[in-house]
Amino acid sequence: MYVSHLTLHDFRSYAAADVALEPGVTAFIGRNGQGKTNLVEAIDYLSRLASHRVATDAPLIRAGADRAVVRASVVRDGRTAVLEVELNPGKANRARINRSPLPRARELIGLVRTVVFSPEDLTLVKGDPSDRRRFLDDLLVLRTPRLAGVRADYDRVLRQRNSLLKTARMSRGALDTLGVWDAHLARTGAEVLAERLALVDALRPYVGKAYETVARGATRDDADIEYKPSFDLEGRTSRDDLTEALLAEVERRRGDEVDRGISLVGPHRDELLLRLGDLPVKGYASHGESWSFALALRLASYDLLRADGDDPILILDDVFAELDTERRAQLADLVAGAEQVLVTAAVGADVPEALAGVRYLVGGGEVVRE
Template sequence: MYVRALHLEDFRSWKSLDLELSPGVTVFSGPNGHGKTNIVEALGYLAHLGSHRVNSDSALVRENATASMISATAVNGRRELTARMTLRGHGANKAHINRTTLATTRELLGIVRTTLFSPEDLALVRGEPEQRRQFLDTIMIARYPRLGAVKADYDKALKQRNALLRSHAMRSALGGTLSEEEEAALTTLDVWDAQLAALGGQIMSARIQIVHDLAPHLAQTYQRLAPESRPAHVSYTSTIDGPLAKVGVHLGQSVPGEPTALLTPEVAEATLLHGFADKRSQEIDRGTTLLGPHRDDVILMLGTQPAKGFASHGESWSVALSLRLGAFFMQRGDGTEPVVILDDVFAELDSSRRQALVSLISDAEQVLITAAVEHDIPEALKQDATIVSVLARDTPDGRISELTLKAGVDDE
């Protein structure tokens, strides 16, 4: 897959952008804060229905504008489709494929596929479990688009179940008694348990399959990127007590000589139901759901030590990059090659790791790179790359980014 054209209107610092792209390497070069990352962020949004930098869509709408628009034409074999998203700071977004309006924005998933690495990805190694769960879920939804709706339904059910538990916990803490309506509401926990278990079982099963499939790609990619370092491993661990917890540290782990424990949705559902029943009194007392995929984690190891807390800055950077590139190679193996996006990555790599990265991405169909300093890009990569210069200027209408130069194209 590659993106042939990108059009932006009122997106971040871009009042308007019309950009023709081609297979191979394109480098967006320019000072920090001038809008080059905004270009790849827009493509990432179309691919994953969210920004890798902010949680709110309102930050993506240019100052003084009411809405922004992202449109990209993706070529996948002989098929060419245009995905378009209109973002509103307040209100519902709208999505289109070619000229067809979609009922939900989730129907846009799969038209544009990207693997995007950015400096924020250090949180995959050093951050909290939430970042690692989000990493898995992004791959999960790209790989199994129907699970996007499952994940959304799980989040809604979890929120409602927690509200019910929290209400009871607050009343108990104040020494009050529950009303008849509140007592009746509490009896619906069985219904919520069944719903969460059915949805959560599908999520856990898919995540574990992904970790299992990702593990060898992570190990191989990290070995190529940092051959002098310790071997890298990845595993999935769960908060569920019982049989799943006993094998949790080995779920999906690629370790020679050790069996891999994969989990069916049905077994995960049954295990979750058992866990909810076992933890019910604790959950009622604490006012929150104590187990499920929303509390699971991904464990990253270098040799025999956890990467979090033991990896150096360079190792952490390389592990995070290997996770993203490992996901790229895994998805390529699935038959759907994403566009590789590297946002400001070369500045943090020494010369040997830069060369290793060039070798890893050398046969990718399309690679988009941002760099504040063009000299950070290895010469071997620049030889056949298209260099696009990005600069911003201050205007009465706000700060606006512009393309100032495209290598290989005569000025008109």
């Protein structure tokens, strides 16, 4: 799988951009603020309908524009499809395949798969639990696109339930209505929970293998991940059992939730634990070890997606400037064989020799092949 052409209209800093791409390595070289990351961000957005840099779509629209369009020709097994998404702030986004409209924009998700390495990856290790939950959910949706709908349903139920909890102490009617939303929370939450548990089990061996590769002197037994739910599951993993368990725990915590006006049980409160040996990575690992673990998580994602039968597009967004010479070389050697690798860097010297390929110079709103 690779992108052969990218077209942008009013996306980020570009009023218009038109870039031909090839399999193999393509590097976008330009000073900070010139728009090189905007190009790869657009391709990643087509993959997940989300940015790896910002939480909402509004910053993706060029200042003064009403909407933005991202269009890409994607080649898979020798066949080309044109994927397009129109970003409309405050309204529903619209999507097309080969110019034909889709009923929902999220039906684009997973048609092109990307794995992004970026300086923000350090938050996977040092950031809040929400960063690690987002990492799992993004990977889940890429592997099984229908889960985007399940995740959206859970978020909707959670917002409604939290709204009721804020008024439950003052309103008997709100308290009576909670039971209906408890059932919805348990049903959708159990599906998210079951899928995350299965994903962590599938990802774990890849994380150990990747960490051994990128960390000097490490073995694959050094790095481990574990899913920690918001309550004890007592070994339950099936969707039906998890639904019952979530519902029982919600009922048990009812008083606490009403007092605090917020939902305290469910996947939105869970955590992905990262360990080196017997110690948690967060708070104990050195800066170098933290970077190695973050890289291992991304490499493990890539390997898992490849094991599913697809070769994802790898995006290395300004990541080499954050790494020492040894880790640069290790990462470059690991990804050089991917079907398509897109690299951004401030200067050409930051791109390792193993990733020599097509180069574009980015500056002044132009993208010019070197």
